[in-house]
Amino acid sequence: MTPVLPLHSLGQRIVVLGPSNAGKPTLAAALGRKLDIAVVHLDQLHHQPNTNWVPRPREEFHALQRAAMLGDAWVMDGNYSGLFDERLARATGAIVLDDGHWQRTGRYLRRTLFEHHRIGSLEGNKDSVKWSMLHWVFVASRHNGARYRRTVAAAGLPHVFCQSLRQVRDLYAAWDLAWPYPAHRPAQKRERRP
Template sequence: MQPLASLGERIVILGPSNAGKSTLALALSAKLGLPAVHLDQLQHLPGTDWQPRSEAEFKALHDAAIEKDQWVMEGNYSRLMPQRLARATGIILITSSPWLRIGRYLKRTLINRADRAGHLEGARDSIKWEMIHWILVKTRDSDKKYAEIVRASGLPAVECHTARALNELYRVWGLSSPVMKPEARGTPNPGS
């Protein structure tokens, strides 16, 4: 396994929906002191049930985020991946069983915690059959597609294809579950 330091200060995390990208991004952010960027939060309007922004607005937010000197950025959005990988210094790919990902999706949606990693501010998640179909059918072979992208990038990379491998990554790199900010737990944010 690559040493964490070999991935540099602009790390891309790829993988199918509900594989654990957002949680890993926060754990790396806490360990390395790099800002975590969740592409789903840039793509969707806060306070909605995951309503997308216009493509132009999303692209502008994405491009502004990748121009920064340091970040851990999680999410796929293949149409914008070339410019993201051109700025990245390392990549992590995490995949897992579709059934494990369905379980994570149902748990995160039913429990619906505002402090969940990658949660959309002000949103109340709901179970969507489209998302279940996406996880079980549409992204069934995405792990192969992402692995090809990672290998073709030429960047230092780590691939975790099972939950056990991801747990080992946390252990070897000394990562812990991220601690949520007080405002994410419902405490008023004095800066708001």
């Protein structure tokens, strides 16, 4: 993980990037609660509610995304390349999550099969396991995290890169973020007594 910057150094418009199922919506929601700012899940703007991930028309998605980017303060998770440069130009800080493809594949199966009300899901969630999505998570997006890290570094934004769940948990602890899943709560640091 890159050194953990103080949370305030990322500013009030933070992009959270990373391959599919890396935990972007969960972190974005925790940041939004901590900073008391709007959270924008790009998956929810890109797809129509009450569907099994049916995309909106491109122009509609871009209009929704541009409207969200106009806000003074937000945390926005998602990668979508169509307006990626505009998003980075408007952002004041970035976080890139990138753990292993095995972990992300397991997370995809767990959330799709058992977490029907997960953070970032579509309204009226009708999700199902899709072979195309398994291929995307396990194979096609395997190296996207490295690409996002290079892009963010080149943009010159204050940033944090996490490459494992342990580093993400350390980030939650360093910034005193609320961990949303009690069964997977990071261990709290214990004070040593003299």
